[in-house]
Every structure is written in C-alpha cells, then in structure tokens.
Amino acid sequence: MQIIQKIGLAIFVIALVIFTLVPGLDSYKISAEDTKINNEYHSVAFERAAQDQGLYEREYSSTFALQSALKDVFAAAQKDLLTRAGEDKSGIPEGVSEWDFKLGDWLFKDYFKFDMYRDSSIGPVSGNPWLWFGLTIGLALLGGLMYILPKFLRPPGIKNDHIYHSSMTRGVNLTWRVLFIVATVIGVLTYGFFYMSGNLFWPGISALVMGIITALVFFAQKSIKHRPAKSASPPKFSAWLGIFTGIYLIGFYILLYWAPVHIVGWISMVSPLSEILNGGTASQWFLYGVLYTLIILVMGVRMMSKYMHNKYQLIRTGSVMFFQLGFAFLIPQILTLLNQPSMDLKNIWPLNYTFFFEWNINDLLAGGNLGIFMLVWGTVLVIIGVPLITYFYGKRWYCSWVCGCGGLAETLGDPYRQLSDKSLRAWKYERFIIHGVLLFAVIMTGMTLYGYFSGVRQIGFLNTGTVQQWYGFFIGATFSGIVGTGFYPVMGNRVWCRFGCPLAAYLGLVQRFKSRFRITTNGGQCISCGNCSTYCEMGIDVRAYAQKGQDIVRSSCVGCGVCSAVCPRGVLRLENASEDIARRAAQKRTIHISEDQIGVL
Amino acid sequence: MHTVIIGNGITGITAARWIRKLDSTHRITVISGESDYFYSRTALMYIYMGHMRQVDTQPYEKWFWDENRIELKRAWVDTVDFDGKMLNFADGEKMHYDKLILAVGSKPNKFGWPGQDLDGVHGLYSLQDLEAMERHSEGLKRAVIVGGGLIGIEMAEMFHTRHIPVTFLVREQKFWHGVLPLEEAEMVEREIREKGIDLRMGEELKEIWGDKAGGKAKLIVTKGGEKIQCGFVGLTAGVRPNIEFLAHTDLATDKGILVNEYLETNIPDVYAMGDCAQQREPLPHRRAIEAVWYAGRMQGEVGAYNVCGKKVAYDPGIWFNSAKFIDIEYQVYGDIKPKLPEGQATVYWEHADGKKSVRINYDAVSGAVIGFNLMGVRYRHEVCEKWIEEETHIENVLQTLGLANFDPEFYKEYEKDIVQVYNRETGSNLQLKQRRNLSSVLKFLSRT
Numbered sequence A: 001m002q003i004i005q006k007i008g009l010a011i012f013v014i015a016l017v018i019f020t021l022v023p024g025l026d027s028y029k030i031s032a033e034d035t036k037i038n039n040e041y042h043s044v045a046f047e048r049a050a051q052d053q054g055l056y057e058r059e060y061s062s063t064f065a066l067q068s069a070l071k072d073v074f075a076a077a078q079k080d081l082l083t084r085a086g087e088d089k090s091g092i093p094e095g096v097s098e099w100d101f102k103l104g105d106w107l108f109k110d111y112f113k114f115d116m117y118r119d120s121s122i123g124p125v126s127g128n129p130w131l132w133f134g135l136t137i138g139l140a141l142l143g144g145l146m147y148i149l150p151k152f153l154r155p156p157g158i159k160n161d162h163i164y165h166s167s168m169t170r171g172v173n174l175t176w177r178v179l180f181i182v183a184t185v186i187g188v189l190t191y192g193f194f195y196m197s198g199n200l201f202w203p204g205i206s207a208l209v210m211g212i213i214t215a216l217v218f219f220a221q222k223s224i225k226h227r228p229a230k231s232a233s234p235p236k237f238s239a240w241l242g243i244f245t246g247i248y249l250i251g252f253y254i255l256l257y258w259a260p261v262h263i264v265g266w267i268s269m270v271s272p273l274s275e276i277l278n279g280g281t282a283s284q285w286f287l288y289g290v291l292y293t294l295i296i297l298v299m300g301v302r303m304m305s306k307y308m309h310n311k312y313q314l315i316r317t318g319s320v321m322f323f324q325l326g327f328a329f330l331i332p333q334i335l336t337l338l339n340q341p342s343m344d345l346k347n348i349w350p351l352n353y354t355f356f357f358e359w360n361i362n363d364l365l366a367g368g369n370l371g372i373f374m375l376v377w378g379t380v381l382v383i384i385g386v387p388l389i390t391y392f393y394g395k396r397w398y399c400s401w402v403c404g405c406g407g408l409a410e411t412l413g414d415p416y417r418q419l420s421d422k423s424l425r426a427w428k429y430e431r432f433i434i435h436g437v438l439l440f441a442v443i444m445t446g447m448t449l450y451g452y453f454s455g456v457r458q459i460g461f462l463n464t465g466t467v468q469q470w471y472g473f474f475i476g477a478t479f480s481g482i483v484g485t486g487f488y489p490v491m492g493n494r495v496w497c498r499f500g501c502p503l504a505a506y507l508g509l510v511q512r513f514k515s516r517f518r519i520t521t522n523g524g525q526c527i528s529c530g531n532c533s534t535y536c537e538m539g540i541d542v543r544a545y546a547q548k549g550q551d552i553v554r555s556s557c558v559g560c561g562v563c564s565a566v567c568p569r570g571v572l573r574l575e576n577a578s579e580d581i582a583r584r585a586a587q588k589r590t591i592h593i594s595e596d597q598i599g600v601l
Numbered sequence B: 001m002h003t004v005i006i007g008n009g010i011t012g013i014t015a016a017r018w019i020r021k022l023d024s025t026h027r028i029t030v031i032s033g034e035s036d037y038f039y040s041r042t043a044l045m046y047i048y049m050g051h052m053r054q055v056d057t058q059p060y061e062k063w064f065w066d067e068n069r070i071e072l073k074r075a076w077v078d079t080v081d082f083d084g085k086m087l088n089f090a091d092g093e094k095m096h097y098d099k100l101i102l103a104v105g106s107k108p109n110k111f112g113w114p115g116q117d118l119d120g121v122h123g124l125y126s127l128q129d130l131e132a133m134e135r136h137s138e139g140l141k142r143a144v145i146v147g148g149g150l151i152g153i154e155m156a157e158m159f160h161t162r163h164i165p166v167t168f169l170v171r172e173q174k175f176w177h178g179v180l181p182l183e184e185a186e187m188v189e190r191e192i193r194e195k196g197i198d199l200r201m202g203e204e205l206k207e208i209w210g211d212k213a214g215g216k217a218k219l220i221v222t223k224g225g226e227k228i229q230c231g232f233v234g235l236t237a238g239v240r241p242n243i244e245f246l247a248h249t250d251l252a253t254d255k256g257i258l259v260n261e262y263l264e265t266n267i268p269d270v271y272a273m274g275d276c277a278q279q280r281e282p283l284p285h286r287r288a289i290e291a292v293w294y295a296g297r298m299q300g301e302v303g304a305y306n307v308c309g310k311k312v313a314y315d316p317g318i319w320f321n322s323a324k325f326i327d328i329e330y331q332v333y334g335d336i337k338p339k340l341p342e343g344q345a346t347v348y349w350e351h352a353d354g355k356k357s358v359r360i361n362y363d364a365v366s367g368a369v370i371g372f373n374l375m376g377v378r379y380r381h382e383v384c385e386k387w388i389e390e391e392t393h394i395e396n397v398l399q400t401l402g403l404a405n406f407d408p409e410f411y412k413e414y415e416k417d418i419v420q421v422y423n424r425e426t427g428s429n430l431q432l433k434q435r436r437n438l439s440s441v442l443k444f445l446s447r448t
C-alpha cells in the first residue's frame, strides 16, 4: 500500500512538472488571417507595420516572444496612424472619429486575445492535445488516486497525525504571512492602477479603506490592548512546501485572470474536451472549470477517505462533489451545446456579482423561457431561498454543501483548515471586512440596477461601469481567487469565505439572528483540549464556548461539522430546532452552582 | 487582599477566573513552575502526534490575563510558611499571601522499581515529560509502557503514530477493569491489539536496567522474568497528589491535602482543590480524590465562592467522565461499577463491529436507572443526568432513549436495537417511541 502511494506521489509530481512546462512547449506562427482587425484603418496600418517587421515570417518560441513582437508592430502602427492623422488631424478622413482612426493603447488587449495565440500555436501540444492532456491532467489524476485510494484501507478514525509536522500543512510564520499579504496588497494595488487605465482613485480608496479597517480594529475595537494576539505561527520553521504551493497557486491565478495569453498551452490542451462538451473551443474559463471540478472530485475522494467513519462528512462531501460536477460544470456545458443560455444555477448573488449586470440580464432575457426562468430563479433564491433555507438549516446548506468556493475549500483546502487564525483580533478584522464587501456588493448592484432601469450610469463622481470593473478586479478576481485559494497554505482554506464573501455575510446575518441552527455542547464533557478550535476552518474559537457549556451561534460557522468530528470527547453536535435558541446560546451549562445554593457568611 | 494560587492547571485557573468574576478587588496571582500559561494537560498527546501546537492547547489568549488582572508568575514554590503567610520560591524569592489556594495537581506514581530514575524512564504528566518523550523518540526501537490506565493508552497511541513499536504491560487481567465492566474492557483490549500494540495483560514490571554507562534505560525485566529491549519506559501506573513539598508543615494531609466540603484545609485561609485535594468525607458514590479534569473545574469554581466569602459546599452531582481509547470514544454518566453490584441489572448492547456499545444499569427492584456506559456512541449529558437524578424507570428511559443520542447527524441510531436487547432479556415488548431530535430534548429538559 505504501509503495503504491509513493509511486502515485511520484507520478503526480511528474505530471505537475509536465503541466508547468506545457505553456512553454509550443511555438507560435501567425498569419495575416490571425491578426485580422475589424477596423479598416487599424487593420491596414497594422498589416503594413507587420510586413515591415516581418511579423508573419518568423516563428516565435514562446507567447512572450510573440507578444513582444506584436507590441513592436502595434507601436509602429500607432506611430504610423499618428503621423497620417497629422498634428492638425487633417489626415483623418471625413466622418471618422479620431479614435476610430488612431490606435489607442488599450486596443492591444482587445485585438490580440488568447484565442489568437491559441490558434497560432504550432508544436507538440496543439498538435496532439489529448496526449498532453493525458500526460498532465491524466497522470495527475492517476497519481493522485493511487496516493489517495489506499487510504481507504486504513482503520476509520480521526486522521490528523503529523499535520503540524508536515512541511505542506504546518503553516507559515508571521514574517511569511506578512510577506504574502504585503506583496499581494502592493501587487494588486499597483496592477490595479494600470488595470483602471492609470486611475489612482480606486487603488487609493481601497488602500484607504484597508487603513480605516485596521485603525478601527486596533483603536476603536481596542485590539491594540489585546496583545500579543494568539500566534498562528508553526511550531518550528515555516512550511516550505506550503509556501511553494501558495506561490504556485497565486501564480496560476494571476496568469488565469490577467495573462491568459501565456497559458494557451494549457488551453489548447483542453480544447478538444471543450468541443465534445459544449461544441466550442476552450477559453481559460473552461480550463479553470475542468481543473476545478477534477480537483474537487479527487480531493473529495481524499476527504471521504479521511472521514470514512463520519457519515455527515461523507454525505456532505458527496454533495459538494455533485454540485460542482453537475451544476457548476456539466449543466452549463450542455446548455451551451444546446445553444441555450447557460448559468451555474447554484451560484447566488452577491457571490455571483455579475448576476444583475446589464449584459447578463439582457442575455437571459434574450434566452427565451429558459433564460427568464434563470432570471427568476436567481432572484427568488436571493430573496426567498437564502433566508428560508438558512432559517431551517443554517448557512451550511450553502457554504459547506453546495457552494463551489466552499467545495474547493472542503476538499483541496481540507489539509489547511487548521491554519485559520483564531485570535480575537482576526475575528474583528473578519467582521469589518466581510460586511464591508457586502456593502460594496450592494452598492455596486444598486447602481447597476438603477442604471438598468433609469439609464443613468453616472452618480455623482461614480461611474457604474468603473465601480463594476473595480469590484470584479479587486473582489471578484483578487480576493476570491488569488487570496481565496492562493492563501490556503498561508491562512487556511476559508480566507475568502471568512473574510470576503458577501453571500457568506448575508447568510451569516440570517444564521446569527434568525435560524434554528446551532452547535450544541454536551453539558460538562469538554476538556478544553482545543481540537475543535484548531480544526475550525472559520477561525471560530469553538472551545471558548464548549468549555463554558454554551451553544454556538456564530454568523461565520459554515457547519462543516469538523469540530464535532475531531472532538475526542463527543462534546459538539450540529443541530436544528426552533426552541429557545437565544437562551441556549447564553446559558452556561458547565457552571454548576446556582445562586440559591449560596449561603452568605 | 492578595489571593495566591499555586498551580495554573484547570483548577487554579478556574478558581482565579471565578474569583475575578465574584470580586474585583482581589489581587490574584497564579504561580506555576511548569508553564507560563495555562494549557490543557489533557491535550498533551495531540501535541506529540502533530494534531496541535502547544499554543493551541492554551484556552486563553495571552492578553486575557492582563485584561482580567490575573498576575502570572513562572516559578517553583519550594516551601510554604503557613504561619508567616509566605511562599518561598526555589530561587530564593518570597511572596506574601492573604489567602492561598493549593491547586498543585498530581505526579505520576513510581513504585520503587529498580532503575525507575534512569534517563529514558518517564511518566506523562507535564510539558517537561512531553519534551522528554520527544527527545527519546528519535531513532527509538521500542517503548515499554507500564500501567494500563488512560494515560498509558494515550502514550501507546502516541508512539504508535510515530511507528515506534510498543509493549504495553498491564498488571490487571482485564484492561482498566477497576473502572470498566468486562465487555467494555475487552473491547478496549481488542482495539489496542488491532493497532499492532503488543499488549501484555497480567504482566508487571520488575526492574529496569541501564546501559553500560548506567545512565540510560536499555531493557526491562518483567515479573514473569522476560527481558524486553527498549529505549524508553513509560510509567503510567496512575498518579498521586503532588504534595511532597508541603510535607513537614502543619497542613493536614493523607494521600492528598485534606479538605472539608468547602475545600478548606485545616489551616485558615488556605484552600486546596483539584487533583491534590482529598475530601475528608467524600460524598456517596464519589471518591475522596477525584483526579479528573471535570472535578478540578468544579472545585475551582466552588473554591472561588468560598475564598470570596460565599459559602458553597462542593457537590458535583451525578458522576460523569469521558475518554478516548485510540479510536473508541468513551462516555460515562452515573455510577457504573465494573462488576454489576447485587440488586442491579444491566442492558448491554454491542454492535456487530465490536467497536460500539451501550450499557444501561438500573435498579433490579425499582427499575430506577443508575448509569450509562457508552463506547463509540455519544449520549447527551443533560438527558442522562436528568434520568438518573429523577430515578426514571428503565422502561421509560428505553422508550425515549432517542432523547439521549448525541451522535452527529446521519449517524445510524441504535436505540431500537438496545430496546430489543431489553425485550429479549426480560420478555417485554417495548417499542422505541422517541428518536434523536433536539426539539424533543429541549422540551424534555425544560420539563420539571
């Protein structure tokens, strides 16, 4: 069994190395056909410059080489058009606007998208995509399963041995954590500056909000007094494998969101699969969907092997696997194949922040009955579904049973759940940030809908489009993707769900104030060991309640049930009931002296 | 008023917290030589096994102590001058107290075995013991554990996670049979053996031999004469109150520090509680020394009231306890005797997998339920307690047994099978009327 696992691990590592190399294997040769531009002036100028520089003659060994050659040609074309226009713009033909004639900087990204790179690639990967699919994703699946399946042969029971000895899961110390956070914040704000076309306002206001939240946590909420906060550092040195994994994941997300042209190797590789499933060539989102789904499935199997003895975990894990495979992945593919509007039916606003965007509403409205059904379905879920189901079962029905982000966190992220920060200070940050994001999402959507119905898309100095753009960049991509997943080995598997997700905030408010769900504690049985708090991915100090014999009603609890599973004394149980929830949460059942027992001396 | 507490375990810390709650004027100092901060002793094994870091076993953040004005001092108390109300520390420092709480815990038992003080021979009680285990684990070929109690089995599991072979010597014929009924004891034995641990029942330690240099343990000899090579000997044959440093004073002691029901010692303004305290007149169904976490916590609470001048007698109510035997959880409510006493009857159900069981003991005449012994099944503390307190008839209990079930959602419920066992053995025809359900539990509990 051990030997099979070792071979599996080796195969997985080989697959990962090949996967990492794939985007660099192909070369690129483009023709005038590929660079066709839908604007006659731009097109002519570009082609002329291309001929001058011999763009179509050479073969480029990487996407970077191709991109830089394209940039040179683009710059030459820009210059050319500028001279033609003349200083007094007399060169611009009658009736043509200046910007249709001149070649603006931003058009580079528009004109040369990843599909152009993909279509121009020649070489092993695009020549034989299935082979490379097999060598990377296929081998990784094989290796992963060889590593995971023998785990089912172990006797059932809690499997947390050596988590804090392993370099993958031990976590990183304060210096590394600060490094990750600071590098991410600076990187994102700087890139955001360019992303917003050199506009300082958005990065600036974001930095300001972060500063205000920090000030509130430290001064208004007196965290400054609460020092030193509980350390989240590992027992010995930092986890090198964890750091590597974090950086790898962050790198992956950066390429995926902002530089898909450099991963066309991966995209070409999954393109045939895309054609089978939805009839079209693959985009980076298809690549992402394939990887995401496979990871949830394989790591879901791992999660099941770890909690074989716990039926709640088995069913719950099966549920997230099902919703990812069916709802998030297959159904949208099939709908696309059938030329229907496609949608992940379980992705609810405001997590699905584009749901009320104009283009989405219009797409759905144009999509016939099915489209209208989807629009109604999504709206009803937000207004009735979420509060109602959360009233009955708590937010877990979504966060740890259905949601895709939660699904990844509960499967791929399971090895890192212990790394969530349990300090009171982290809780204070959590409340400000997550409700801040909810507010941001509500304002953005409010502006969007207002714009949709009134046509007014400029409110004061705020432009609806820019607000949406920044939300998408800052919250949608950076927070939920880069930080949400890249930070697994750094700050645990629920960073996004805990600090950022506006839907979690909404579900949490319902759970906290109007729900039958609570975690009950079993009288006085708690020995304060700390397993529950350690393995709570949401950073809830479960023990603080359990050792007092208090039921737990916390807005952030996603009901993963792991605290209950790892408790060695059987103290915790996730339950629903309408009875007296407020009193139960307040009552302290380990205290065994009642006031009337006390005689005064 | 300066209240000084020696011992920062669950007892001392609970007392400190409650004194602070009841009275904001006390100056409170908690002293321990073992650790800077209160940590959960019960979680020592999880640190070794890599489930948690040491900080994770600390229930309170560091600022908690400042915020609650509880002063912490890391030092060993060498002697106590009860007349002068003065503590003398090992480093020569002194500290005055107005009221003193002794919550100094226990020590592993050593029974004068030859070689018991060699290097590589350790109990498992303190952080220092854990460090010793860690130190000796590197390259360890075999560990021998002496004494089959809860700490012994924890130690066996700890070494097992590092793939270190373990020989486990247990004097009794059946595992922890001083507490567990036969079937449960056998279940635990099976569990230990299944994990590949070399369990020797009815075997005792005779002596430990050191290596040539004479410093380090290298083999043990059993009473049966067998020699077992090992680099580590774990002594886990129970604990005893840690009171040596209080000997030769006016403090009245027996095995532990003698206290009355108000946890007062024979010396005014000096209290003792937790593992180190011995009740002069133990309550019926309770032991004089209760070296368990829960008793420490309850005594800390009661002690605080008494220190603050509000007289409260220690009355812990119905006995309960819990443990985990490798992968089998154990819970007990009420007074379950290892041998069924005269006049009691039992309903014992065991799952076919041999890893779960439920035992309910009741009075053979009146039918009043006496206790619950659970293996691998979780039951609700409050429900069981209420049944026992109210001397509920076994048949009522059985028919509503679902109220007690505390297993996670979707777990199979075995209450029906348990009722079947009763029906079979008594020829009755009871039906289970109540399944696991929180609403019903809450209604049941609020019923007076």
Ligand SMILES: Cc1cc2nc3c(=O)[nH]c(=O)nc-3n(C[C@H](O)[C@H](O)[C@H](O)COP(=O)(O)OP(=O)(O)OC[C@H]3O[C@@H](n4cnc5c(N)ncnc54)[C@H](O)[C@@H]3O)c2cc1C
Pocket (backbone or CB within 6 Å): A527, B006, B007, B008, B009, B010, B011, B012, B031, B032, B033, B034, B035, B041, B042, B043, B044, B045, B075, B076, B077, B078, B103, B104, B105, B106, B124, B125, B126, B150, B151, B154, B242, B245, B273, B274, B275, B276, B290, B291, B292, B293, B294, B296, B321, B322, B323
């Ligand atoms: C490995 C292990 C597992 C256990 N598991 C369980 C369990 O599952 N359930 C359960 O109910 N119980 C369990 N117990 C027992 C439980 O931990 C004890 O009953 C409880 O910790 C006793 O608490 P206490 O505060 O009375 O004493 P302690 O926790 O022993 O605290 C006493 C403190 O006082 C310090 N001290 C003593 N003398 C001096 C001095 N002269 N100067 C300065 N400081 C001094 C000691 O160093 C120690 O830190 C376990 C014990 C161990 C060792």
Ligand code: SF4
Pocket (backbone or CB within 6 Å): A519, A532, A535, A536, A537, A538, A539, A540, A542, A556, A557, A558, A559, A560, A561, A562, A563, A564
């Ligand atoms: S409190 Fe328990 S159920 Fe809730 S999120 Fe934390 S570990 Fe999961």
Ligand code: SF4
Pocket (backbone or CB within 6 Å): A525, A526, A527, A528, A529, A530, A531, A532, A533, A542, A543, A546, A547, A566, A567, A568, A569, A570, A571, A572
């Ligand atoms: S609830 Fe369970 S896991 Fe949490 S501290 Fe108490 S005994 Fe440990």
